[in-house]
Amino acid sequence: MIRLPSPGLWHDHNPPEYSPPVGCSALSDASRYQPQAIEERWQQHWQASAADHTPDPSQAGKTPFYALSMFPYPSGNLHMGHVRNYVITDVIARVQRMRGCNVLHPMGWDAFGLPAENAAIERGVDPGAWTDRNIAAMRAQLQRLGLSIDWSRELATCHSDYYRWTQWLFLQFFEAGLAYQKEATVNWDPIDQTVLANEQVDGEGRSWRSGALVEKRKLRQWFLKITAYADQLLDDLPRLEGWPERVRTMQANWIGRSTGAELEFTVVDGAGNDSAERITVFTTRPDTIFGASYVVLAPEHPLVASLTSADQQIAVEAFCDLVSRQSEQERTADDRPKRGVPIGAQVRNPATGELIPLWIADYVLADYGTGAVMGVPAHDQRDFVFARQYELPVRQVIIPEGSDEHAYEGGAWTEPGVLIHSGRFDGLSSTDAKAAITAAAEAEGWGRAKVTYRLRDWLISRQRYWGCPIPVIHCDSCGVVPVPDEQLPVELPRDVAFSGKGGSPLAQLESWWRVACPCCGQPARRETDTMDTFMCSSWYFLRYSDPHNTVLPFSREAVDSWLPVDQYVGGIEHAILHLLYSRFFTKVLRDRGLVGFDEPFSRLLTQGMVQGITYKNPHTGKYIPPAEVADPTDPRDPSTGDVLEVFYEKMSKSKYNGVDPAVVIDRYGADTARMFILFKAPPEKDLEWDDADVEGQFRFLQRIWRLVDGAHARGIRLGHPGNALDAGSLSPGDKELRRAVHTAITAVSEDLEGELQFNTAVSELMKLSNAMGEHLADASDPVACEALQTLLVLLAPFAPHLAEELWSRLATDSGPMVSVHRQAWPVADGSALVRDTVPLVIQVKGKVRGSLEVPADADRATLEQLALASEIAAKWLEGKAPSRVIVVPGKLVNLVP
RNA sequence: GGGGGCAUGGCGGAAUCGGUAGACGCAGCGGACUUAAAAUCCGCAGACGGCAACGUUGUGGGGGUUCAAGUCCCCCUGCUCCCACCA
Numbered sequence: 006m007i008r009l010p011s012p013g014l015w016h017d018h019n020p021p022e023y024s025p026p027v028g029c030s031a032l033s034d035a036s037r038y039q040p041q042a043i044e045e046r047w048q049q050h051w052q053a054s055a056a057d058h059t060p061d062p063s064q065a066g067k068t069p070f071y072a073l074s075m076f077p078y079p080s081g082n083l084h085m086g087h088v089r090n091y092v093i094t095d096v097i098a099r100v101q102r103m104r105g106c107n108v109l110h111p112m113g114w115d116a117f118g119l120p121a122e123n124a125a126i127e128r129g130v131d132p133g134a135w136t137d138r139n140i141a142a143m144r145a146q147l148q149r150l151g152l153s154i155d156w157s158r159e160l161a162t163c164h165s166d167y168y169r170w171t172q173w174l175f176l177q178f179f180e181a182g183l184a185y186q187k188e189a190t191v192n193w194d195p196i197d198q199t200v201l202a203n204e205q206v207d208g209e210g211r212s213w214r215s216g217a218l219v220e221k222r223k224l225r226q227w228f229l230k231i232t233a234y235a236d237q238l239l240d241d242l243p244r245l246e247g248w249p250e251r252v253r254t255m256q257a258n259w260i261g262r263s264t265g266a267e268l269e270f271t272v273v274d275g276a277g278n279d280s281a282e283r284i285t286v287f288t289t290r291p292d293t294i295f296g297a298s299y300v301v302l303a304p305e306h307p308l309v310a311s312l313t314s315a316d317q318q319i320a321v322e323a324f325c326d327l328v329s330r331q332s333e334q335e336r337t338a339d340d341r342p343k344r345g346v347p348i349g350a351q352v353r354n355p356a357t358g359e360l361i362p363l364w365i366a367d368y369v370l371a372d373y374g375t376g377a378v379m380g381v382p383a384h385d386q387r388d389f390v391f392a393r394q395y396e397l398p399v400r401q402v403i404i405p406e407g408s409d410e411h412a413y414e415g416g417a418w419t420e421p422g423v424l425i426h427s428g429r430f431d432g433l434s435s436t437d438a439k440a441a442i443t444a445a446a447e448a449e450g451w452g453r454a455k456v457t458y459r460l461r462d463w464l465i466s467r468q469r470y471w472g473c474p475i476p477v478i479h480c481d482s483c484g485v486v487p488v489p490d491e492q493l494p495v496e497l498p499r500d501v502a503f504s505g506k507g508g509s510p511l512a513q514l515e516s517w518w519r520v521a522c523p524c525c526g527q528p529a530r531r532e533t534d535t536m537d538t539f540m541c542s543s544w545y546f547l548r549y550s551d552p553h554n555t556v557l558p559f560s561r562e563a564v565d566s567w568l569p570v571d572q573y574v575g576g577i578e579h580a581i582l583h584l585l586y587s588r589f590f591t592k593v594l595r596d597r598g599l600v601g602f603d604e605p606f607s608r609l610l611t612q613g614m615v616q617g618i619t620y621k622n623p624h625t626g627k628y629i630p631p632a633e634v635a636d637p638t639d640p641r642d643p644s645t646g647d648v649l650e651v652f653y654e655k656m657s658k659s660k661y662n663g664v665d666p667a668v669v670i671d672r673y674g675a676d677t678a679r680m681f682i683l684f685k686a687p688p689e690k691d692l693e694w695d696d697a698d699v700e701g702q703f704r705f706l707q708r709i710w711r712l713v714d715g716a717h718a719r720g721i722r723l724g725h726p727g728n729a730l731d732a733g734s735l736s737p738g739d740k741e742l743r744r745a746v747h748t749a750i751t752a753v754s755e756d757l758e759g760e761l762q763f764n765t766a767v768s769e770l771m772k773l774s775n776a777m778g779e780h781l782a783d784a785s786d787p788v789a790c791e792a793l794q795t796l797l798v799l800l801a802p803f804a805p806h807l808a809e810e811l812w813s814r815l816a817t818d819s820g821p822m823v824s825v826h827r828q829a830w831p832v833a834d835g836s837a838l839v840r841d842t843v844p845l846v847i848q849v850k851g852k853v854r855g856s857l858e859v860p861a862d863a864d865r866a867t868l869e870q871l872a873l874a875s876e877i878a879a880k881w882l883e884g885k886a887p888s889r890v891i892v893v894p895g896k897l898v899n900l901v902p
Numbered sequence: 903g904g905g906g907g908c909a910u911g912g913c914g915g916a917a918u919c920g921g922u923a924g925a926c927g928c929a930g931c932g933g934a935c936u937u938a939a940a941a942u943c944c945g946c947a948g949a950c951g952g953c954a955a956c957g958u959u960g961u962g963g964g965g966g967u968u969c970a971a972g973u974c975c976c977c978c979u980g981c982u983c984c985c986a987c988c989a
Contacts, residue, residue, distance in 0.1 A: 250907080254907095255905095261988070289989065341987060366987095368989090459986095577983085580984080581984085684926085685915090687915080692914090693914070695914080695928070695929095708942095769925095769926080772925080772926070775926090848922085851968090851969060852970090856922070897970090
């Protein structure tokens with residue numbers, strides 16, 4: 006229980022200096038809503054009683070609820086996207102607390118990453134100190150929002166008491182055989198000078214961070230075997246009912262499971278005899294094997310060199326060279342022509358026994374399936390185009406059901422159908438033939454059923470300094486040796502020179518990497534790569550459950566008591582990367598016995614972007630700061646006079662369309678910012694920032710202030726009214742007000758329970774305040790008291806400072822007062838919702854013709870009679886009896902002539 | 903090319919199970935208060951016609967189911983997001 010400052014404090018204190026909100030009179034008025042005068046005071050008060058936001062272990066009987074925002078990178082600047090994210094989560098946390106849950110609502114910092122290192126290179130600052138300064142700055146900005154965060158659990162991934170456990174977990178993966186090194190063609194970012202995971206390269210082959218065109222390099226790198234969990238990650242998606250369909254679909258696409266078969270084509274030697282060499286292809290259409298008229302290898306396929314005939318050698322080498330020099334962009338261009346050359350060898354089609362040529366072509370990818378495909382031009386559009394170009398035979402083996410043949414002018418027939426020219430499989434459907442042919446291949450030793458994934462193993466090593474060191478040691482005699490547990494953490498050295506050249510600073514620091522092998526004691530070399538920052542963020546939500554544990558990353562008991570996260574909130578940009586990696590981590594840790602659940606996030610809300618109004622000169626392509634646009638109704642470039650394009654786009658410095666949260670808070674207060682951002686758009690949709698709307702939101706809070714102020718002046722104080730009110734003795738105005746109050750309770754509760762519709766929840770609060778404006782002055786004291794109390798309690802999660810301030814002003818002078826945030830969430834009184842009469846809509850032939858007021862408890866027959874007797878019926882039926890009457894009690898009567 | 907989502911006034915957006923379309927807010931208009939303005943309060947407001955009562959029409963377009971469709975079914979168009987020479 007919290008002791009509030011006495012109500013008198015308000016009158017005593019000196020308001021800090023502030024700029025009055027736009028449109029506010031400069032006149033000082035003691036009863037005016039001045040957020041600048043109250044918000045900081047309450048924040049300090051809440052902070053002093055920190056226990057308020059810390060889940061209470063003594064309340065173990067309460068239902069635990071874990072509300073989590075995706076933690077930010079500490080750039081040093083809070084932007085509106087952060088504000089939206091954390092305010093949404095805060096409202097959820099506050100409501101659950103008022104519902105009686107034991108709520109965990111933590112915050113931390115995703116603090117490794119390149120910006121700190123770049124600052125070190127450019128300005129010579131220490132990345133750790135730079136990061137800590139940013140964290141302090143952002144924490145202060147966050148605290149101005151009035152978030153009910155439990156700061157005692159704060160963590161930063163770059164602090165060794167955290168990354169020690171990232172290293173420990175890495176070694177768990179290593180022990181399980183899920184972390185390994187391999188030589189691979191990987192994505193190299195030439196600007197950031199490091200490798201990237203597939204997930205960090207966009208569709209155009211650009212780095213997610215630097216935007217540079219990614220190069221392919223063959224390097225030895227560390228990987229996590231996420232492909233071993235591909236099936237689970239895919240199959241568990243339908244169970245994530247609290248996730249947006251969109252995110253689940255994106256993950257399913259990314260995993261990209263396809264079911265088919267591997268089929269083997271025996272290589273035939275020059276004399277026409279079968280050799281020992283076989284080419285294995287992957288196909289999803291084993292039913293079309295009888296139509297395979299050639300086989301194609303990727304140019305990078307390992308067998309290309311040995312199988313190429315002498316007379317094709319020059320052509321093949323030239324072609325491979327050409328392909329390898331193509332950039333990622335050229336290879337994925339929209340209208341890619343398919344090119345290839347025969348390599349002068351033949352293979353035997355295992356189904357027909359026929360000899361068919363072996364080609365290489367640029368449309369076959371080395372790293373998908375087996376790097377080889379069978380060419381079935383009649384039933385695959387790519388094969389069709391390729392076959393037409395190089396005059397390879399097109400053999401139809403599938404016909405559309407119910408027809409004799411398919412004309413090939415329009416391209417290949419890729420739909421399922423019925424088999425022809427397929428020997429003993431003729432007449433089978435595609436579906437049956439897939440199974441039958443795969444079974445035959447298996448029995449006869451030329452193939453097997455096979456599942457292939459688009460998902461690749463996760464490349465986690467980075468050649469950068471500011472990351473979590475990979476805790477292994479390379480020894481010439483012992484191989485890769487994990488750093489022993491008692492030597493963790495492997496700390497990042499601080500005395501490092503940042504030149505920005507010559508690769509990772511760690512690799513240049515011999516005193517750091519030269520170590521003795523923990524196994525044999527011989528001179529050995531410490532791994533100098535660090536981990537992808539997504540490693541650090543794949544388990545932080547687990548650490549919050551037990552943030553100060555010094556013997557384990559978290560205890561099983563703590564982690565199982567809080568997780569899975571009940572409500573996770575963050576941006577859609579993590580739909581694949583972070584959310585997939587975290588699911589993978591959780592499943593591995595479950596298999597290691599470290600956690601007792603297999604999905605980390607029960608419900609997920611992906612909030613939309615915050616967009617700012619953007620002015621662009623279509624002729625010069627330049628963005629114009631809004632401040633330079635003189636007349637927004639006729640926006641023109643001040644220097645050229647050109648008419649500007651106006652649109653909303655994600656806020657960014659380069660487009661001059663950003664709004665600084667600090668400026669908004671200075672001017673209107675955090676409560677207005679919170680309310681506006683929740684009200685302006687549904688949480689999943691993009692939000693268009695509009696200063697006029699912010700102004701409107703501020704006016705709403707002012708209205709509430711005046712409403713409560715007026716009631717206070719009338720002598721209304723907090724009391725114990727509510728359900729004990731005797732319905733019979735209430736005046737019509739009282740009844741009306743009570744109905745509004747309890748309707749609001751129902752509506753706001755529903756909006757916050759199911760689909761999390763904060764925008765309509767706020768509009769319900771507005772409706773309630775409108776109704777109170779109408780009835781409060783005449784209401785009897787208990788009803789007015791109930792209305793005020795309910796309004797403030799419902800408002801508390803949204804505008805915590807205002808609600809607390811008004812609550813404290815309504816407190817009686819005697820006895821301790823309990824914070825509005827410690828009040829129980831109200832429950833609607835059904836009897837207050839009951840009405841004596843309800844409007845009944847009269848339709849004639851489905852069209853609304855009017856309505857009449859009828860007793861609420863009237864039965865169907867009565868309603869029909871009332872409708873038929875009404876003037877409306879008389880007018881529209883012209884005296885004729887209707888042929889049919891549909892009665893929907895409580896809603897309408899439809900008269901059909 | 904494959905898959906997901908969306909389409910409602912001048913604008914952002916509401917609308918449980920199919921049951922009064924446009925809640926709530928912004929912008930706008932009219933009025934009160936004021937010497938005046940701001941703020942505040944009251945009122946109007948989809949479109950078309952009408953002095954009005956009222957009528958017609960209306961949720962991207964076209965069909966359908968139903969007493970009744972923004973909502974369900976089929977076709978089309980546009981926007982948007984994800985994946986993509988993935989065999």
